[in-house]
Amino acid sequence: MKFATQAIHTSYDPKEHNRSVMPPIYQTSLFAYEHIGEPLKYGYTRVANPSRQVLEDTMAVLEHGDAGFAFGSGMAAIDAIFRAFLRPGDTIVAVADIYGGAYGLLTEGYAQIGVKTIFVDLTDPAALDNVLDDKVKLLWLETPSNPLLRLVDIEALAKKAHDKGVVVGIDNTFATPYLQNPLDLGADVVMHSATKYLGGHSDVMAGIVVTKHKEHSMLLKSVQFAAGALLGPSDCHLVLRGIKTLALRMQRHCENAQIVAQGLQQHPSVQKVFYPGLPDHEHHQLACTQMRGFGGVVSIYLKEDTQEAANTVVKALNLFLLTSSLGGVESLVNHSYTQSHSNMSAQLKETLGIRKGLLRLSIGIEDIDDILTDLNNALDQIR
DSSP states (O other), X not given: OOHHHHHHHTTOOGGGGTTOSSOOOOOOSBOOOSSTTOOOSOSBTTTOOHHXXXXXXXXXXXXTOXXXXXXXXXXXXXXXXXXXXXXXXOEXXXXXXXXXXXXXXXXXXXXXXXXXXXXXXXXXXXXXXXXXXXXXXXXXXXXXXTTTOOOOOHHHHHHHHHHTTOEEEEEOTTTHHHHOOGGGGTOSEEEEETTXXXXXXXXXXXXXXXXXXXXXXXXXXXXXXXXXXXXXXXXXXXXXXXXXXXXXXHHHHHHHHHHHHHHHTTOTTEEEEEOTTSTTSTTHHHHHHHOSSOOSEEEXXXXXXXXXXXXXXXXXXXXXXXXXXXXXXXXXXXXXXXXXXXXXXXXXXXXXXXXXXEEEEEOOSSOHHHHHHHHHHHHGGGO
C-alpha cells in the first residue's frame, strides 16, 4: 500500500473491536484478569493500551521501523531516546542548530549527570570525523532544522557514525514520514513532536519514537515503561485521526509554502527567505535527493533586524497567530529569538543566525490568496 492508504488502514482491524470503523478510545487504566498469572496483552495502561498500540504500530509502518512508542510530548520522546542510549561519562554529538528545548535538556539536564555534548555544524559531513571517539554513543540530527531549515546528509553521517559504533537518532518533525524516512537512509531511531504535523490541528501534545532495530525497541520500551511519560488514550486517538489526513494536509502545506517562499523573495521588507524548495537555498539539491517535498515552514529575515520590526509585523497579521508551535491547519508565526530558542545565549543565537528580525512562518492550508494578502499587508507596515 502507498503512504496515504497506509495512514488510514494499517495496524487496525475493525473485526477485533466490535467492527468499529475508528479505533475505540480505551479510556481505562486497568484491564481485568480472570485468574492469577493470566498472560493478558493489556493489563495496565502504563504497560500497554489498545488505543496507544494502534498509533504506535501505525507510526512504525509509516516510518519503516520495527516498533513505535508514544509519549506525552515531543520533549518526553527526545528524553526517552537520550535515557536509552546515554550514561554518565558518555558523549553525544548534536547538530549545532538544534531545537532550543533539546539544547536546554542537554546543557541543563544531561550535563548534570556527566553526559558531554558536542555541538557541531554537520552540514559538511566531514566535520563529524573531527569529533568521533570512543566516548561518543549517540549522534543527534535535525533535518530540516528549526528555524532556518538547514539540512544534513543523513546517509553520509549515518555511515560515518556506524563505522564507529555510534547510534544515530533524528528529529523528523518538520518533514514527517510523508516527506522523509530517515530509517531508510541509515538512522537507527526517529522522533516526532506529534504536537505538530502528525496531530495537525493544534489540539494535542504528543511525541513519537520509532526504532529500526529490535534491540533498540527493547531499550525504548523499558524506558517508556519505567519513566511512564506515555500518551493517554484520548490523545492517541487525536494523533491517529490527524495521521489519517496527513498526506492531504502535507500536500497543501508544501504547495502553499512554496508559493509563499517565492512571493516573499520579492517583498521589499524581506532581506532573505529560508525554504528548501527555493533553488538558491544552500541545501536545495540535498533536499531534492533526501526528501519527497520541502515542507510547510518558511522562515524570513526582515531587512529591519529588530524585535520592534518583528513585533510590528506580528501585530499586523490577521490569519497568522503568534504561537509557540507549528504544523497546524491554521497559519502560525513564531519569533524564535524570544520563543523556541529563548534559552540560548544572545551570543549563541547570533552565531546560529537566530536574529531578532527572524520570523518562522508555519504555512497553513488556508486559501493561498488569503495567506499572501495577510503577509503582504503585515510586511507593508515596516516598508
